[in-house]
Amino acid sequence: MDASVEAAVADAHRREWAYVLAATVRVTGDIDFAEECVQEAYARALTSWPVQGIPSKPGAWLTTVARRRAVDLLRRNATYERALPKLVGSELSDPFDPDPLEPIADDRLRLIFTCCHPALAPESQVALTLRLVCGLTTSEVARMFLVQEATMAARITRAKKKIASARIPYRVPAPAELSERIDVVLTVVHLLFTTGHTAPAGSDLMRTDLVERALHLARMLRALLPSDPDVAGLLGLFLLTDARRSSRLAGDGSLTLLSEQDRSRWDADEIAEGIALVREALRRRPPGRFALMAAIAAVHAEAPTWSATDWAELVGLYEVLTIIWPSPVVSLNHAVAVGFAAGPAAGLFALDALADEPQLANYAYLASSRADFLRQLGKSDEASAAYRTALSLTDNEVEADFLTARLAEMEHDDE
Amino acid sequence: MAEYLVLIYEDESAMGDADPSAFATMMDGHRAFGDKHGAAIRGGNALQPSSTSTTIRAADGEGFTITDGAFAETKEALGGYYLLEAADLDEAIAMAKEIPAAFGGVEVRPVRPLG
Numbered sequence: 001m002d003a004s005v006e007a008a009v010a011d012a013h014r015r016e017w018a019y020v021l022a023a024t025v026r027v028t029g030d031i032d033f034a035e036e037c038v039q040e041a042y043a044r045a046l047t048s049w050p051v052q053g054i055p056s057k058p059g060a061w062l063t064t065v066a067r068r069r070a071v072d073l074l075r076r077n078a079t080y081e082r083a084l085p086k087l088v089g090s091e092l093s094d095p096f097d098p099d100p101l102e103p104i105a106d107d108r109l110r111l112i113f114t115c116c117h118p119a120l121a122p123e124s125q126v127a128l129t130l131r132l133v134c135g136l137t138t139s140e141v142a143r144m145f146l147v148q149e150a151t152m153a154a155r156i157t158r159a160k161k162k163i164a165s166a167r168i169p170y171r172v173p174a175p176a177e178l179s180e181r182i183d184v185v186l187t188v189v190h191l192l193f194t195t196g197h198t199a200p201a202g203s204d205l206m207r208t209d210l211v212e213r214a215l216h217l218a219r220m221l222r223a224l225l226p227s228d229p230d231v232a233g234l235l236g237l238f239l240l241t242d243a244r245r246s247s248r249l250a251g252d253g254s255l256t257l258l259s260e261q262d263r264s265r266w267d268a269d270e271i272a273e274g275i276a277l278v279r280e281a282l283r284r285r286p287p288g289r290f291a292l293m294a295a296i297a298a299v300h301a302e303a304p305t306w307s308a309t310d311w312a313e314l315v316g317l318y319e320v321l322t323i324i325w326p327s328p329v330v331s332l333n334h335a336v337a338v339g340f341a342a343g344p345a346a347g348l349f350a351l352d353a354l355a356d357e358p359q360l361a362n363y364a365y366l367a368s369s370r371a372d373f374l375r376q377l378g379k380s381d382e383a384s385a386a387y388r389t390a391l392s393l394t395d396n397e398v399e400a401d402f403l404t405a406r407l408a409e410m411e412h413d414d415e
Numbered sequence: 416m417a418e419y420l421v422l423i424y425e426d427e428s429a430m431g432d433a434d435p436s437a438f439a440t441m442m443d444g445h446r447a448f449g450d451k452h453g454a455a456i457r458g459g460n461a462l463q464p465s466s467t468s469t470t471i472r473a474a475d476g477e478g479f480t481i482t483d484g485a486f487a488e489t490k491e492a493l494g495g496y497y498l499l500e501a502a503d504l505d506e507a508i509a510m511a512k513e514i515p516a517a518f519g520g521v522e523v524r525p526v527r528p529l530g
Contacts, residue, residue: 166525
């Protein structure tokens, strides 16, 4: 097969899947059935495009083929109609309408809001979003979350069944509930990004596939909701964080901390785009949590060197974030910033106030941050103990190697 | 349209300990809910406390085992219900938010259409 056609189909899969599926769901009123038709449309592209040429608008071509397939099957086999209750949505079109409504931008939003409905469990929201909005197969989604394919298949089936049986509507929420519902969507995309940025387990520090998907979704949301400041904040946060991607690992694959990173390798384009988004997101008062997190990333991105970092500004931003989005993890980051702004003793004091937080009991960064301040204060024994605790709490091998090296340094100092 | 059963679960001991005005507030809440959503309410009742419940299960061989108490002993017990008609889950959830349940919360279950 012609490599350019294969590449074009793969590209259309990555870029257009959500558009094609969402437009097809609108005529089928049934997600599973629409997925089947869309898969067939992509299979048809592989045989048809080498002969007819690659269409100028692949998404429109695929949508037409998928919708035509749906109508054919519905005509031939009425049982498709009755397999499950239809999706509920005020704007589903009649499949037999000879001139169905043109796909509109909102179709993808309907799909996203349905996948991220608050009545679905968070792990189902993530799985459905990857499967239906990003077009990943169940086995790909299972690999991303390190679970068995059968487990993931059951999770996706259960979620789809709930959408149909409980009548989770296929529509963009009303303005009154929109910001609350956007927050659920952004939480899902943010979880995807953080899971990829530092993988909870395994031999790789990052899971680039997850990071790329999250970036793709954030860009899609930005295009669909261009005036939403939280969306701008989330995309800004991703770009500013991702800009450091290539400097996080040394040549030998070991972890390089922010303080040691070669800032000339940071992606200047991503930083410039991210900073513009942060400015836009911060215009709303009070700022949202993603805007603040992005502003924090921007402070690091704008510092020419580690020692020139504006720690006072960071402490202030974390203080505002603690008010808007109180969480032990935010308090931990605040304490670390205090340590850099006012010295390791102050940092340690702030960290010790969090020692009894149950949510942090198994959080490796609390122990590793304590270890770091103790090391700076020359308390090697206590630092060693804290590094050991941190080590016992991480399943990421790159992080574990880093902590092991620090621990060895401490023990070497003792001799 | 579809039907949803909204189950009201509340902490019975906390309700028992509460000030009498809490009961009046709850009753006012139910009246207001009824006035506002009368057209959607297909049924509903308050239940006697779970200590008045009797559980009946088919026994292993034949006959039945009858025991005192609710099916599942939990801190929050089923105390009442509404049967609501709604176009979709969002509409049902919006109504359910207005049901008084100061000592617990409500569960929204779609009714399964048969036939």
